[in-house]
Amino acid sequence: MKAVVYHGPMDVRVDDKPKPKIEHQEDIVLKVTRTTICGSDLHLYHGNVKGMEPGQTLGHEFAGVVEQVGDSVDEVKAGDRVVIPFNISCGRCWFCRHQFWSQCDRSNPKGELGAVYGYGQMMGGYDGGQAEYVRVPYANTDPLKIPDNVSDDQALFLTDVLATGYFGADIANVQPGDDVAVFGAGPVGYFSAMSSLLRGAARVFVVDHWPTRLDKVAKIGAEPINFDKEDPVERIKKEAMGKGAVCIDAVGYEAVGHHSHDASSNPAYIPQNSLQVINWIVQVAHKFSTVGIPGVYMTEFANFPFGQFFQRELQIKMGQCPVKLYNEQLLHLIEVGRIDPTQLISHRMKLDEAKRAYDIFDKKGEATKIVLTP
Ligand SMILES: NC(=O)c1ccc[n+]([C@@H]2O[C@H](COP(=O)([O-])OP(=O)(O)OC[C@H]3O[C@@H](n4cnc5c(N)ncnc54)[C@H](O)[C@@H]3O)[C@@H](O)[C@H]2O)c1
Ligand SMILES: [Zn+2]
Ligand SMILES: [Zn+2]
Helix, strand or coil: CCCEEEEECEEEEEEECCCCCCCCCCCCEEEEEEEEEEEEHHHHHCCCCCCCCCCCEECCCCEEEEEEEECCCCCCCCCCCEECCCEEECCCHHHHCCHHHHHHCHHHHCCCCCCCCCCCCCHHHCCCEEEEEEEEECCCCCCCCCCCCCCCCHEEEEEEHHHHHHHHHHHHHCCCCCCCEEEEECHHHHHHHHHHCCCCCCEEEEEEHHHHHHHHHHHHCCEEECCCCCCCHHHHHHHHCCCCEEEEEECCCCEECCCCCCCCCCCHCCCCCCCCCHHHHHHHHHCCCCEEEECCCCCCCCCCCHHHHHHHCEEEEEEECCCHHHHHHHHHHHHCCCHHHHHHHHEEHHHHHHHHHHHHHHHHCCCCCCCECC
């Protein structure tokens, strides 16, 4: 079968690999119908994830049709259309029983963290779903059935970015009437903004510097702020009732730095500045608020502004989204037509074109989300 395989930094290829088999009685083999590239795949692509070895199939965002089921699987059957959370959760350990789905204690035999598809040895070493087929373990727990009136495209983002965006708004405790500042207009920022509005936010500002991405968030009712053209701290402080906003960091450690606000400079060449968003947030988050951080941070930073967080009495909530906590209810919002996640899709490409798709998504620019079809 065809699979998108990691060969090293900036080097992904579509290779021929053996089709996966049932290895355990609770496995299914899924025929993938849709998959997509995530900002988290870019950390792998940039060679920043420890334990990512050449040869692993990439991809933790996918939906498909159940092809084969293990002997003890009774929650799904061959032919069912399902979408799979990116976290692999056993359903029975202490963490799963307490709905801490992203920190399953059994799914990752290689480490302490909960397992994730296609994310290297540190996250369990499972092959991912940017492929024609993928093995899905714990199939009595993880798959979410897609109803007939919802398309695969509509359900696909329940695998991660829609749930993670909602998680951002949830951990930041967005309440009706809040003014919210979302940093990052990538897929996670887009759905954090949508979710903040769903939860009743009064105004939602979204900070980024890619016009195409900012235009997309404006279409759902958020207010874009281009940090190449204006100072986001000044603007948010002025507009959010003078007291600041509830903040969501949907960027993470690959944040690029603030620069001269010279609109002619090319955003692609601004250097990485991992704490840029944190340093903005510590100024604009309203005192006593909770900062939600779905954006990924993988290492420690000695210059993290800990003192300012203490003085302004800011709380921080962060981590990997426990997708199963949210995906059923978000599916219902899609089913009844309250939200349409497909508006985020900018490109539809064949799995064969994955190399080019990674390059396009990595450059951001025109791409908001790329859907790949095997
Ligand atoms: N917590 C989770 O479970 C989870 C799940 C999915 C993704 N993520 C993480 O969320 C982050 C975003 O994911 P994505 O798919 O939207 O990625 P993405 O790379 O497509 O988007 C990131 C956006 O941040 C913008 N950005 C960079 N520096 C900025 C700055 N200083 N201020 C404002 N915006 C800035 C970029 O221009 C880009 O549009 C990544 O770190 C990803 O790994 C976390
Ligand atoms: Zn993802
Ligand atoms: Zn578990």
